[in-house]
Structure formats: C-alpha cells, structure tokens
Amino acid sequence: MTAAEAPSGATGGRRRRQGRVLQLVGGLFLLGALAIAGWQAWELWGTGLTTNRVQADLRPAIEAKVATQQPASAPPAEEVVKVPGNAVAILVIPRMDLDMVVVEGTGTESLKKGPGHYSSTAYPWEDSGRVGIAGHRTTYGAPFWSLDELRPGDRITLETEYGIFDYAVTRTVITNPSGTLPSGRAS
Numbered sequence: 001m002t003a004a005e006a007p008s009g010a011t012g013g014r015r016r017r018q019g020r021v022l023q024l025v026g027g028l029f030l031l032g033a034l035a036i037a038g039w040q041a042w043e044l045w046g047t048g049l050t051t052n053r054v055q056a057d058l059r060p061a062i063e064a065k066v067a068t069q070q071p072a073s074a075p076p077a078e079e080v081v082k083v084p085g086n087a088v089a090i091l092v093i094p095r096m097d098l099d100m101v102v103v104e105g106t107g108t109e110s111l112k113k114g115p116g117h118y119s120s121t122a123y124p125w126e127d128s129g130r131v132g133i134a135g136h137r138t139t140y141g142a143p144f145w146s147l148d149e150l151r152p153g154d155r156i157t158l159e160t161e162y163g164i165f166d167y168a169v170t171r172t173v174i175t176n177p178s179g180t181l182p183s184g185r186a187s
Helices: 006-067
Strands: 089-094 098-106 155-160 163-168
Touching: 006 089, 006 098
Parallel strands: none
Antiparallel strands: 089 098, 089 155, 155 163
16 A cells, blocks of 8 residues: 555545444434424324323213203302313314314313313303303314404304303404403403
C-alpha cells in the first residue's frame, strides 16, 4: 500500500459509518413520525370508538326511563344525586344529526362518555335557569363537531326521566374561553 492509497481507504470507511448513522437517524425519525401520526389518528378517530361503546351501554337504561315520571315529582336540583358519568338525558339535535346520551358532569372522564351536563346549571325539568351541556368538537365522538351549523329556530330536544323538553335556538354567540358572554349580549 502506498501513502496515497491509505487515506483513501480510511475516508471510505468513515463515509460508510456516516452513512449508517444517517440511515439509523432517518429510521428513528420515520418511526417517530409514525408514532405521532398514530397518536393523532387515535385522538381524532379512535377515541370515538370508545365513546360509541359507552354510549351504547348507557342508552338502554336511560331510554327505559324517558318520560316515566312527571316533572312535578322531580327532586330539586340541590337534592339530585350528581354522579359524574351517569346518564341524565338524551340530546337530539336534528340539524346536526346528533342523538347522544348526556352524562352528568364536565370532567375529563365524563366527557369521554359523551356530552356532559354542567352540574352547576339547571336541569331541563326545572322551571327556571339555563341548562348547560358541554361536549367535544374533535375527539370522543365529536358530538359538537357541527355546532356552528345551528340556526335560529332549530330544534333541540332533551329526553329525561321527568319528561321530554323541546327548545329552539334563538341565536348563537361566540364566547371567549372563560365562557362569559360578550358585553351587551345578556340573555
């Protein structure tokens, strides 16, 4: 081996090692991208599978109770046993093609089951107060995906043990993240 050939062989070995390192790093990046894509797919679509399963489990019991008692026999809100995740009503919004069981509570575990009733708001069978219901727009079945399609006059129905209650959309308002209505728009 001459002096001129020796550096060339060392350079070739270094290039091969660099090539292997780059292949390994590239492979790791691809695996990372696949993992992130898989996680996103689960969040957007897979969570809906679990919500649909829970909804199917909740529906028979609440359907059997719908309108079996008079609103006058309903306990006052402060006496209602509020168990997070228990079925409270069936929410039907034809414009959105929505028909889901509403559960008590708006915590993470409750909202994984479907739309959730804000425990601090009125129940449909009460004579006064607002009924508040929260739900996801992109995950866990995305019950409120098309909420922005509601128009004044659209029907919303809540079917409960104490009766079936129909509502009509009067207006839509976009609130800030705190949930407070914009000034001058009280209702």
